[in-house]
Amino acid sequence: MDELCKExxxxxxxxxxxxxxxxxxLESDPGDKMTLDSIFRTIHTLKGSSGxxxxxxxxxxxxxxxxxxxxxxxxxxxxxxxxxxxxxNTSDAVRQILGEIESSGSCGGxxxxxxxxxxxxxxxxxxxxxxxxxxxxxxxxPEAPHSGVSGEPxxxxxxxxxxxxAAPQGVEVIPVAILQGSEAMTAPESGAQPEAEAEAPxxxxxxxxxxxxxxxxxxxxxxxxxxxxxxxxxxxxxxxVAPPAAAPAEGNEPRGSAASDxxxxxxxxxxxxxxxxxxxxxxxxxxxxxxxxxxADTAFLGTAQRLNLITTELQGSAMKTRxxxxxxxxxxxxxxxxxxxxxxxxxxxxxxxxxxxxxxxTIIEAIKDPLTHIVRNSVDHGIETPEVRVKRGxxxxxxxxxxxxxxxxxxxxxxxxxxxxxxxxxxxxKAVQKGLIKPEYAAAMGEHEALQLIFxxxxxxxxxxxxxxxxxxxxxxxxxxxxxxGGTVDLQSQLxxxxxxxIKIPLTLAIIPALVVTSGGERFAIPQVxxxxxxxxxxxxxxxxxxxxxxxxxxxxxxxLLPLLYLNAELKLGPPASGAGGSAHNEVNxxxxxxxxxxxxxxxxxxxxxxxxxxxxxxxxxxGVACFAGATIMGDGRVALIxxxxxxxxxxxxxxxVHERTNLMESGQEARRAEGQRQTLLLFTxxxxxxxxxPLSMVARLEEFPRSSVEYSGGNPxxxxxxxxxxxxxxxxxxxxxGGSADELPDSMQVVxxxxxxxxxxxxxxxxxxxxxxxxxxxxxxxxxGILGSVVIQDCVTDLLDVLALIRxxxxxxxxxxxxxxxxx
Amino acid sequence: xxxxxxxxxxxxxxxxxxxxxxxxxxxxxxxEMTRVPIAPPMVEGLINLRGQIITAIDLRRRLGLPEREPDxxxxxxxxxxxxxxxxxxxxxxxxxxxxxxxxxxRVPETVTGMARDxxxxxxxxxxxxxxxxxTERTACLPGAYLRPCA
Numbered sequence: 019m020d021e022l023c024k025e026x027x028x029x030x031x032x033x034x035x036x037x038x039x040x041x042x043x044l045e046s047d048p049g050d051k052m053t054l055d056s057i058f059r060t061i062h063t064l065k066g067s068s069g070x071x072x073x074x075x076x077x078x079x080x081x082x083x084x085x086x087x088x089x090x091x092x093x094x095x096x097x098x099x100x101x102x103x104x105x106x107n108t109s110d111a112v113r114q115i116l117g118e119i120e121s122s123g124s125c126g127g128x129x130x131x132x133x134x135x136x137x138x139x140x141x142x143x144x145x146x147x148x149x150x151x152x153x154x155x156x157x158x159x160p161e162a163p164h165s166g167v168s169g170e171p172x173x174x175x176x177x178x179x180x181x182x183x184a185a186p187q188g189v190e191v192i193p194v195a196i197l198q199g200s201e202a203m204t205a206p207e208s209g210a211q212p213e214a215e216a217e218a219p220x221x222x223x224x225x226x227x228x229x230x231x232x233x234x235x236x237x238x239x240x241x242x243x244x245x246x247x248x249x250x251x252x253x254x255x256x257x258x259v260a261p262p263a264a265a266p267a268e269g270n271e272p273r274g275s276a277a278s279d280x281x282x283x284x285x286x287x288x289x290x291x292x293x294x295x296x297x298x299x300x301x302x303x304x305x306x307x308x309x310x311x312x313x314a315d316t317a318f319l320g321t322a323q324r325l326n327l328i329t330t331e332l333q334g335s336a337m338k339t340r341x342x343x344x345x346x347x348x349x350x351x352x353x354x355x356x357x358x359x360x361x362x363x364x365x366x367x368x369x370x371x372x373x374x375x376x377x378x379x380t381i382i383e384a385i386k387d388p389l390t391h392i393v394r395n396s397v398d399h400g401i402e403t404p405e406v407r408v409k410r411g412x413x414x415x416x417x418x419x420x421x422x423x424x425x426x427x428x429x430x431x432x433x434x435x436x437x438x439x440x441x442x443x444x445x446x447x448k449a450v451q452k453g454l455i456k457p458e459y460a461a462a463m464g465e466h467e468a469l470q471l472i473f474x475x476x477x478x479x480x481x482x483x484x485x486x487x488x489x490x491x492x493x494x495x496x497x498x499x500x501x502x503x504g505g506t507v508d509l510q511s512q513l514x515x516x517x518x519x520x521i522k523i524p525l526t527l528a529i530i531p532a533l534v535v536t537s538g539g540e541r542f543a544i545p546q547v548x549x550x551x552x553x554x555x556x557x558x559x560x561x562x563x564x565x566x567x568x569x570x571x572x573x574x575x576x577x578x579l580l581p582l583l584y585l586n587a588e589l590k591l592g593p594p595a596s597g598a599g600g601s602a603h604n605e606v607n608x609x610x611x612x613x614x615x616x617x618x619x620x621x622x623x624x625x626x627x628x629x630x631x632x633x634x635x636x637x638x639x640x641x642g643v644a645c646f647a648g649a650t651i652m653g654d655g656r657v658a659l660i661x662x663x664x665x666x667x668x669x670x671x672x673x674x675x676v677h678e679r680t681n682l683m684e685s686g687q688e689a690r691r692a693e694g695q696r697q698t699l700l701l702f703t704x705x706x707x708x709x710x711x712x713p714l715s716m717v718a719r720l721e722e723f724p725r726s727s728v729e730y731s732g733g734n735p736x737x738x739x740x741x742x743x744x745x746x747x748x749x750x751x752x753x754x755x756x757g758g759s760a761d762e763l764p765d766s767m768q769v770v771x772x773x774x775x776x777x778x779x780x781x782x783x784x785x786x787x788x789x790x791x792x793x794x795x796x797x798x799x800x801x802x803x804g805i806l807g808s809v810v811i812q813d814c815v816t817d818l819l820d821v822l823a824l825i826r827x828x829x830x831x832x833x834x835x836x837x838x839x840x841x842x843x
Numbered sequence: 844x845x846x847x848x849x850x851x852x853x854x855x856x857x858x859x860x861x862x863x864x865x866x867x868x869x870x871x872x873x874x875e876m877t878r879v880p881i882a883p884p885m886v887e888g889l890i891n892l893r894g895q896i897i898t899a900i901d902l903r904r905r906l907g908l909p910e911r912e913p914d915x916x917x918x919x920x921x922x923x924x925x926x927x928x929x930x931x932x933x934x935x936x937x938x939x940x941x942x943x944x945x946x947x948x949r950v951p952e953t954v955t956g957m958a959r960d961x962x963x964x965x966x967x968x969x970x971x972x973x974x975x976x977x978t979e980r981t982a983c984l985p986g987a988y989l990r991p992c993a
Contacts, residue, residue, distance in 0.1 A: 227882040
């Protein structure tokens with residue numbers, strides 16, 4: 019039953035996605051019979067399956083929706099905004115119940131009678147006014163209207179019938195019924211007609227006029243409703259239905275099983291494993307290929323060649339298994355756009371191009387939220403209200419165009435709107451107002467730079483906060499999420515004409531093409547994604563072509579200045595390995611990279627070749643090193659580091675000039691990432707002239723206590739603080755244990771309160787000096803004694819206090835290692 | 844519960860260390876390493892352990908002991924931690940010993956410095972003392988919190 023229920027849930031979620039898409043499509047084109055049929059079938063399948071699985075609440079809702087739909091299909095009602103809204107609400111309710119079923123196994127306790135009443139109201143209200151006959155004919159039987167009107171509804175009802183009739187046979191029947199439902203959707207004509215003929219031979223299948231069919235069918239259709247409304251079929255109800263229902267089931271079976279044979283559901287974790295294994299195979303292949311150069315054995319060479327081909331093909335296929343068309347992701351957007359547009363009183367047309375563009379599943383997952391956010395933004399901020407648009411001479415209806423296409427091993431997604439565009443002056447003004455940048459910088463900012471402000475944490479131009487946007491968390495998260503998967507976001511905007519947002523993302527994350535280079539005797543891999551071109555300076559003294567601006571090396575690349583980075587210097591590597599030493603003086607290799615739209619040149623010792631590499635994560639010990647994105651295993655089995663171009667550029671200040679000017683450094687992850695090792699530190703003095711610092715993030719509060727408030731517990735000084743007993747740790751005592759006046763407390767104590775999990779410790783320090791935001795470069799690693807190391811801050815040698823070690827030393831029961839060390843990590 | 848525990852032992856600058864044998868994935872001889880520029884000095888490099896990339900931590904530097912002789916090749920003790928395997932570089936490898944919990948004692952107060960944080964306690968063996976290393980904390984490098992959390 020569990021398995022069955024799971025199937026039902028998966029199926030229903032898929033159906034709901036399609037349902038929403040269809041509903042929105044139908045709303046814009048009410049005459050589209052195909053779409054309407056599809057909606058009807060979807061709801062009907064849902065009703066049938068939920069009835070069989072005894073989810074009566076779900077069935078009730080589906081039933082009410084179906085009633086409404088059947089009247090729309092019969093032309094009694096016409097779809098309008100209200101009806102579409104109600105039906106979408108139905109879909110939401112169904113989703114809610116499905117979620118409930120997934121978590122608890124039952125329909126849950128929510129009350130949906132209001133929704134059902136609303137659906138009935140929309141249905142009944144107009145029905146009574148419009149078609150009195152129909153109402154009279156059906157009398158008290160609420161489900162009759164839809165089933166008694168034409169020949170077609172009867173055939174639509176056939177799929178669930180086998181479910182209820184054949185129930186004693188058990189589980190296997192269900193897939194057939196469900197498949198039938200879905201089969202009917204793909205081939206409505208062929209699926210529906212035989213059934214109709216089987217049941218009502220005298221009525222011509224599709225063209226039957228409504229009235230005669232109505233007279234003929236009630237006898238069959240009403241009992242059928244009974245059978246699947248109540249899970250246990252009544253004797254009288256099931257008998258007449260059984261023969262005709264069984265016939266179509268048999269007739270459809272071959273087609274259904276063919277569809278089920280051609281695709282299977284596979285657990286994603288299995289695919290992940292498969293892809294990982296293929297990654298390993300690629301590495302092994304690379305290693306073997308390296309041997310081929312040393313062997314002349316033709317048989318071996320031939321085998322290696324074959325292995326190479328097969329591996330490449332296998333890699334492609336394995337990757338394909340995880341690929342999904344972006345259309346899956348986009349299918350949710352029409353609904354979102356519709357709801358939003360009607361919420362803001364706008365008219366928006368959504369156009370999609372390149373729905374079939376395929377992306378790795380993990381990437382699809384990763385861009386889901388950012389994409390939704392961008393679309394929301396475009397509708398909410400970008401596209402103007404119809405009145406404004408008409409005034410500006412644009413068509414009333416705004417257009418949001420999404421385009422996806424492959425380009426150079428990457429996927430590009432464009433989201434373009436023809437709205438108002440971005441007003442740069444306003445952006446700057448807002449940024450200044452919010453204190454994100456200083457006014458003098460705003461004036462000097464270029465267009466590109468100003469646009470980048472949108473991606474800053476805390477930025478929002480919305481005048482009022484709506485439930486849609488305006489909270490200032492958004493574009494920065496979008497950007498962070500996209501960059502996390504190695505993508506880039508580019509924004510172009512023309513005031514009054516519209517905005518284009520371009521996202522570039524890699525096809526897949528596991529195996530990427532990379533350029534292998536050597537510098538300082540070490541090999542590094544540079545992801546091809548960020549690579550623009552390779553430049554090689556030759557001649558007697560190629561170094562002369564590199565000029566310097568205030569010490570910063572630049573190179574004139576086609577008339578434009580390209581800032582240069584020396585990898586050896588950035589990574590503090592030694593000089594080039596002696597073997598390459600001779601040639602290194604006669605040539606300069608520059609790899610031109612781009613990140614965040616800023617090109618820069620990376621000077622290396624040697625450029626080796628390009629390779630497909632398998633990205634492996636680095637251990638947490640190295641997470642803090644911003645320059646590396648991971649590691650990979652080269653053909654010879656050795657490990658090579660993968661350069662994180664963005665991290666490298668940030669370390670070297672190629673990008674991030676905007677971030678430098680922010681004073682909201684702590685407000686977002688992005689800012690923290692951009693700042694690399696920048697830290698906000700609390701400076702204080704402890705003991706005679708010892709300057710110390712601790713990260714501000716570890717400080718809960720700063721307090722001052724008079725000596726008189728100190729009490730002793732177990733011989734240790736404590737103070738009463740906020741209803742708790744706060745143990746005090748004298749920093750200087752622990753750092754200089756033999757420093758004379760240990761027990762003497764000053765008259766007034768400055769205390770830094772450190773809290774973890776509701777427990778606090780007060781660190782008694784001499785004097786609190788300052789809070790600084792500094793790039794930390796540990797000059798001297800002096801580990802032990804509660805000191806992490808020494809840094810130079812404000813031209814003074816300052817010791818970094820190891821707060822955790824100090825606290826543990828003072829109070830071993832505080833923060834058992836686990837929590838403390840994870841905090842430290 | 845069995846009062847006796849098993850420890851994999853190794854020698855580091857003349858000191859006798861032990862780690863819970865269940866934490867040890869394997870012990871391998873010296874491997875070629877890829878050093879990681881600008882990483883904390885305690886990180887000796889990365890090794891390729893059958894396709895898995897593992898960080899090697901120089902235990903001497905981690906514990907604040909003097910540097911190893913240049914001609915002395917360390918061994919890898921690969922231990923499992925909550926965040927994947929980590930290799931600890933040690934001088935010599937010893938036996939797996941089974942010890943009665945009775946002989947356990949906390950680290951005396953007089954032990955200071957780095958070791959105090961990383962050593963869980965001491966077992967008094969007949970001939971020498973066995974220092975029990977906290978592998979989780981050893982793998983978590985200090986100063987890591989100076990950098991943004993991952």
